[in-house]
Amino acid sequence: RQGQKPDAVCLVVGTCAMGYPNNKTGDIFASFTPLTNQCQYFWEAFPARDGRTTYLFTYLDADPQRFSLEYLFEDYFKLLPEYQQIELNQLTFKRALFGFFPCYKNSPLKMPWDRVFAVGDSSGNQSPLSFGGFGAMVRHLQRLTNGIDQALTTDQLSQNALSLLQPYQPSLSVTWLFQRSMSVGVQQTINPEQINQLLATVFQEMEQLGEPILKPFLQDIVKFLALTQTLSKTAIFHPGLIFKIIPQVGLNSLINWTIHYWNLGLYTGLYPAAKTLEPVFNKLPLSSQYYYYRWLDAWKYGSGQDYD
Numbered sequence: 001r002q003g004q005k006p007d008a009v010c011l012v013v014g015t016c017a018m019g020y021p022n023n024k025t026g027d028i029f030a031s032f033t034p035l036t037n038q039c040q041y042f043w044e045a046f047p048a049r050d051g052r053t054t055y056l057f058t059y060l061d062a063d064p065q066r067f068s069l070e071y072l073f074e075d076y077f078k079l080l081p082e083y084q085q086i087e088l089n090q091l092t093f094k095r096a097l098f099g100f101f102p103c104y105k106n107s108p109l110k111m112p113w114d115r116v117f118a119v120g121d122s123s124g125n126q127s128p129l130s131f132g133g134f135g136a137m138v139r140h141l142q143r144l145t146n147g148i149d150q151a152l153t154t155d156q157l158s159q160n161a162l163s164l165l166q167p168y169q170p171s172l173s174v175t176w177l178f179q180r181s182m183s184v185g186v187q188q189t190i191n192p193e194q195i196n197q198l199l200a201t202v203f204q205e206m207e208q209l210g211e212p213i214l215k216p217f218l219q220d221i222v223k224f225l226a227l228t229q230t231l232s233k234t235a236i237f238h239p240g241l242i243f244k245i246i247p248q249v250g251l252n253s254l255i256n257w258t259i260h261y262w263n264l265g266l267y268t269g270l271y272p273a274a275k276t277l278e279p280v281f282n283k284l285p286l287s288s289q290y291y292y293y294r295w296l297d298a299w300k301y302g303s304g305q306d307y308d
């Protein structure tokens with residue numbers, strides 16, 4: 001990336017510890033504090049082999065004025081007792097974990113060379129929302145394995161041909177706005193409860209719409225119909241909330257998001273349409289099939305239809 005400043009970062013600190021009396025369930029995404037230090041703190045907890053893992057994470061711009069990971073760790077230890085209803089001296093810490101995830105809007109990253117292909121975190125294929133790079137890799141493993149195999153067997157190893165293996169995915173790009181709506185600029189002033197209110201409302205709406213809407217979202221899969229239903233319901237029943245979010249995320253981000261949103265719709269329609277042409281394309285030479293299958297994968301994964 002030539003030292004380019006990340007478009008956003010996610011700071012994560014946490015521990016795995018023994019001594020929690022309640023360790024049967026986990027939280028994917030929890031929040032119990034208002035905006036603190038110009039950011040919203042989120043928590044995650046789950047049972048682990050050596051006790052219970054708890055994380056504190058937050059989405060930030062990469063502004064040099066932001067606090068350090070050490071500072072966040074201090075807040076983690078201050079807030080953990082309230083989050084888990086436990087005193088620190090009841091816990092035996094097994095290991096600590098900390099890091100920050102940089103992320104870039106220009107993702108996945110296209111390599112500028114022939115015969116070179118990035119896999120894993122180096123490809124920037126992970127969601128700017130969950131930062132689950134390992135999960136993203138597993139999700140795309142079949143697509144990448146088949147694609148790399150076809151590239152090698154048909155000798156499609158030019159920069160252009162390989163770049164189709166890490167295509168633009170509207171399903172990934174739309175999540176940028178969600179991340180943006182959960183963060184606040186260093187100099188920005190918003191209601192300290194705004195992000196909590198937004199999340200509580202959107203999650204309630206998704207829950208009412210049922211598991212087919214909520215579950216994929218919690219698994220980092222964004223689909224056009226589910227997103228449209230959730231946003232429409234939120235806009236109809238909570239229009240005030242939507243108006244508050246616009247100045248927070250900025251008009252540019254919103255316009256940019258709208259383009260990805262419509263592309264998500266387009267990809268949702270293109271995938272089944274192109275799939276019906278598979279018998280026709282299978283009669284073409286293998287090198288032509290390589291291109292057909294890369295576009296088919298792009299439309300499938302780019303619209304979250306790999307979840308079906």
Ligand SMILES: Cc1cc2nc3c(=O)[nH]c(=O)nc-3n(C[C@H](O)[C@H](O)[C@H](O)COP(=O)(O)OP(=O)(O)OC[C@H]3O[C@@H](n4cnc5c(N)ncnc54)[C@H](O)[C@@H]3O)c2cc1C
Pocket residue numbers: 012097098099100119120121122131132133134135136
């Ligand atoms: C705190 C934290 C929590 C996470 N939680 C989750 C989670 O819950 N779910 C999830 O899916 N993902 C999670 N991740 C992300 C996950 O760990 C990464 O996506 C995954 O490890 C990426 O694997 P990788 O092989 O692509 O890259 P890496 O694991 O980063 O491996 C790259 C390797 O290349 C080496 N290397 C770098 N430069 C060079 C060089 N010039 N020459 C030789 N070697 C080099 C590095 O030392 C490293 O060993 C988490 C990450 C962190 C930091």
